[in-house]
Amino acid sequence: MAITDKIYVKNHRQLASQMETNFPKGAFSGATLDLLFQGENLAKLDDTTQDRILDFAQDFMDCDCEGAPHCGCPQRKFISYLLELREGGLGPQAIVDVMGDDYMVYAYPGDVRSFLDDSIRRLEAIETLADVDGQQAAREAAHQARKDLS
Ligand SMILES: [Zn+2]
Numbered sequence: 001m002a003i004t005d006k007i008y009v010k011n012h013r014q015l016a017s018q019m020e021t022n023f024p025k026g027a028f029s030g031a032t033l034d035l036l037f038q039g040e041n042l043a044k045l046d047d048t049t050q051d052r053i054l055d056f057a058q059d060f061m062d063c064d065c066e067g068a069p070h071c072g073c074p075q076r077k078f079i080s081y082l083l084e085l086r087e088g089g090l091g092p093q094a095i096v097d098v099m100g101d102d103y104m105v106y107a108y109p110g111d112v113r114s115f116l117d118d119s120i121r122r123l124e125a126i127e128t129l130a131d132v133d134g135q136q137a138a139r140e141a142a143h144q145a146r147k148d149l150s
Pocket of ligand 1: 063064065068071072073074
């Protein structure tokens with residue numbers, strides 16, 4: 001399962017009841033993205049909550065793909081966001097705290113840790129392959145990215 005399948009909407013039950021609709025707890029579930037994309041019922045939420053949801057929509061769902069929001073862009077953008085937080089020196093718990101403040105979503109720190117470990121392992125594999133292939137620039141890029149995440 002991708003890390004984006006393990007990102008959940010905070011206060012999910014309360015939000016669903018305020019919006020008088022039901023949607024999955026997963027922030028990147030198709031039905032949740034649809035709900036955010038349509039923007040209906042958002043007016044029933046308090047201002048702070050609305051702001052966070054609009055920020056989420058703006059930051060991760062702003063592509064022009066025909067299949068949006070089911071095009072994979074929201075997930076890709078959120079993963080970049082996680083990696084940027086890591087590059088900024090945050091650990092798994094701090095990353096969870098920040099995503100909560102920014103977008104009212106949460107994850108389990110252990111899942112974030114596994115995701116970061118996987119990312120580092122993937123970069124190591126790219127580094128090794130590029131090295132074998134003699135692709136110096138790709139090797140350097142992967143090496144630098146790995147150092148930034150470690
Ligand atoms: Zn897209």
